[in-house]
Amino acid sequence: MNLRSGRLKGKMTADASSFTSSIEFDRRIFNADIKCNIAHTTMLKEQRIIEAADADKIIKTLNELESEGIGVLKLDLSVEDIHMALEIYVTERIGEVAGFMHTGKSRNDQVATDLRLILKEEIEEIEEDILNFIENIIEMASQHTETIMVGYTHLQHAQPTTFAHHLLAYANEIRRDFERIADAKKRVDMCPLGAAAMTGTGFPIDRDRTAQLLGFSRVMENSMDAVSSRDFMAETVFALAMLSSNLSKISEEMIIWSTYEFRLIEISDKYSSTSSIMPQKKNPDVAEISRSKTAVLYGELMTILSILKALPHSYNRDLQEVTPHLWNAIDTAHSMLNIMNDMLSSVSFNAERGIELAMANFSTATELADLMVRENNLPFRIAHQIVGRTVNEAISNGIRPEDIDSKFLDKIAMDINGTPLNISEELVENALNPYEIIKARDVKGGPSPKAVTESILSLKEFVKSSRR
Numbered sequence: 015m016n017l018r019s020g021r022l023k024g025k026m027t028a029d030a031s032s033f034t035s036s037i038e039f040d041r042r043i044f045n046a047d048i049k050c051n052i053a054h055t056t057m058l059k060e061q062r063i064i065e066a067a068d069a070d071k072i073i074k075t076l077n078e079l080e081s082e083g084i085g086v087l088k089l090d091l092s093v094e095d096i097h098m099a100l101e102i103y104v105t106e107r108i109g110e111v112a113g114f115m116h117t118g119k120s121r122n123d124q125v126a127t128d129l130r131l132i133l134k135e136e137i138e139e140i141e142e143d144i145l146n147f148i149e150n151i152i153e154m155a156s157q158h159t160e161t162i163m164v165g166y167t168h169l170q171h172a173q174p175t176t177f178a179h180h181l182l183a184y185a186n187e188i189r190r191d192f193e194r195i196a197d198a199k200k201r202v203d204m205c206p207l208g209a210a211a212m213t214g215t216g217f218p219i220d221r222d223r224t225a226q227l228l229g230f231s232r233v234m235e236n237s238m239d240a241v242s243s244r245d246f247m248a249e250t251v252f253a254l255a256m257l258s259s260n261l262s263k264i265s266e267e268m269i270i271w272s273t274y275e276f277r278l279i280e281i282s283d284k285y286s287s288t289s290s291i292m293p294q295k296k297n298p299d300v301a302e303i304s305r306s307k308t309a310v311l312y313g314e315l316m317t318i319l320s321i322l323k324a325l326p327h328s329y330n331r332d333l334q335e336v337t338p339h340l341w342n343a344i345d346t347a348h349s350m351l352n353i354m355n356d357m358l359s360s361v362s363f364n365a366e367r368g369i370e371l372a373m374a375n376f377s378t379a380t381e382l383a384d385l386m387v388r389e390n391n392l393p394f395r396i397a398h399q400i401v402g403r404t405v406n407e408a409i410s411n412g413i414r415p416e417d418i419d420s421k422f423l424d425k426i427a428m429d430i431n432g433t434p435l436n437i438s439e440e441l442v443e444n445a446l447n448p449y450e451i452i453k454a455r456d457v458k459g460g461p462s463p464k465a466v467t468e469s470i471l472s473l474k475e476f477v478k479s480s481r482r
Contacts, residue, residue, distance in 0.1 A: 040096035174448035179461035205230035206240035282360030
């Protein structure tokens with residue numbers, strides 16, 4: 015069987031066949047192509063477009079092929095794509111009657127359908143793994159609601175928080191990644207089958223029936239759009255690129271926090287390496303490779319957008335070149351997600367170092383300013399100025415944050431505002447105590463144990479409802 019024998023004379027050159035063949039990355043849509051042909055043939059039979067006996071032969075042979083697996087197909091460069099390889103298989107077993115399964119459809123709508131079927135499955139696997147990741151973060155956070163650390167802005171000490179609060183920042187970022195990819199799936203979950211080459215068909219097919227048989231939620235309403243659209247691929251890869259960006263941020267912090275200078279965490283040896291020459295080294299290789307993989311996702315997204323940007327309607331062979339970039343993005347993001355989940359779960363937090371850093375560099379200063387606003391009714395900018403001068407004076411005189419007292423504050427306040435504060439020593443002490451500061455930040459989304467527990471319950475409900 016040769017598609018070229020009607021319109022074209024002779025064969026493609028070997029180089030041309032190799033250059034245009036999609037057979038290598040078509041392997042991924044093997045099962046989808048069988049399902050697509052079975053659904054279409056079933057509909058043709060139900061609509062009495064082809065004889066029931068012929069349809070039954072085709073469906074029986076396709077089921078046998080699915081059982082035997084892709085290994086029985088002829089997959090070489092003489093075969094343009096998986097669709098032709100499959101047709102050759104069925105024809106060799108039941109004869110020319112196999113050709114009836116292509117009544118009213120084209121490779122254009124068939125490949126578009128196959129891609130959407132497989133991508134939907136891939137997305138659902140990634141969704142489940144994202145939910146598993148969130149669950150693991152929740153479990154870790156539950157154990158560290160009172161584990162104090164310092165939070166950072168500009169990578170400088172900012173305010174006291176807890177390891178649980180920081181972990182939940184990861185969980186909420188990843189939650190949005192789940193929502194993005196779940197939303198993208200809505201645009202994937204549309205059935206192009208029946209659009210044929212670009213204008214549909216004169217046969218009385220039932221497109222709603224094939225969509226139902228294949229598990230799609232709706233039919234694509236314009237036949238030109240159905241065969242030429244690959245925006246669903248670009249949207250999915252964007253969602254994965256955003257996921258990889260968030261995973262890369264986690265990797266970056268794991269790398270920094272595991273250094274001797276920070277000493278906040280220890281990454282398991284299972285996700286580390288050593289040096290070929292420096293025996294003392296423990297390198298966070300998995301986190302570093304994960305961080306770099308983000309560039310692969312960005313690159314695949316830019317490649318897909320560049321291919322799609324100026325294609326005229328309707329189908330163009332350029333679209334074939336999008337597919338391998340989609341699969342590479344899927345595989346890269348999926349492996350990155352799973353290895354990061356495993357690595358983060360292996361991390362142990364150095365609680366002593368956490369409190370040491372929280373106490374070390376005036377991260378409690380904001381609470382001191384808030385105290386002045388509450389107790390003395392000072393405008394925040396005046397309080398900010400007093401505390402800023404207090405920090406300068408303390409650093410210049412080698413005074414530790416915990417050694418600042420009410421008299422020290424009064425001296426600074428007199429210089430700036432002409433009035434002493436007269437705040438009690440107990441209130442000053444509490445304002446400089448990281449745990450008291452955290453406990454007071456009880457607002458929704460804050461770091462207090464109560465607020466964190468509420469966030470954990472909210473995330474648990476999100477995971478539960480997403481699975482349901």
